[in-house]
Amino acid sequence: MADLNSAPANAPRGQLWLETSAVLVVSVGYVIFHRQLAFNGWFIGPLLVVIIGYLGYEFAFGKRRPRDFGLRLDNLLQSAKLCAFVFGPFIVSAFIYAAIQGVVHPLHFVYALLLYPVWGLIQQFAYSGILLGNLQRLGLGWWSIPITATAFSLVHYPSSLLMQVTAIGGLMISAVYYRIPNIWTLAVVHGVFGAFLYYVFRDKDPIGHLLDSL
16 A cells, blocks of 8 residues: 655655645635636636646756656556546446436536546645645644545535535545555546536536636
């Protein structure tokens, strides 16, 4: 089992705490302003710029490597197998349910399956690559799993349904990352479940809202 605590942090503890705090501050800001930010580029665009800029600086001038944030290829197959074992039955069941019940907007649902993993990658980078990984390196061990899941659930406030679903999903995803730290596979899982949750189980069309806001 992968153990981030046994790996060098490659960053001062103060920096790890600062990164962790930044994730939590952005999460709180998103909860407060989610109605204004959820379906337009004023949130996702700048956030991507900040993340890419920070990673570029760290990789160029710091001691951090992509693997420190779960951006790895060496354990990709291991992670994919574990994700298939843990999440595969749920995904297959969701496809069967969608085939029976129908989808609110089939074309936009396909777009969501293709695009939502990108948003999933951003979220997994923040909550798994930074928050969970840093908490482990700061000595919290397996406690990093419920803490990360709780933070991930709270960011979906005020929807009680989303908070409950993401609390369970957050625990499962965090446990998988704790065992095999790789955010590429988890981004795909996150994206697929997100698309199903909105288009099949909630009859929502976030892609339509996004297109309307452009």
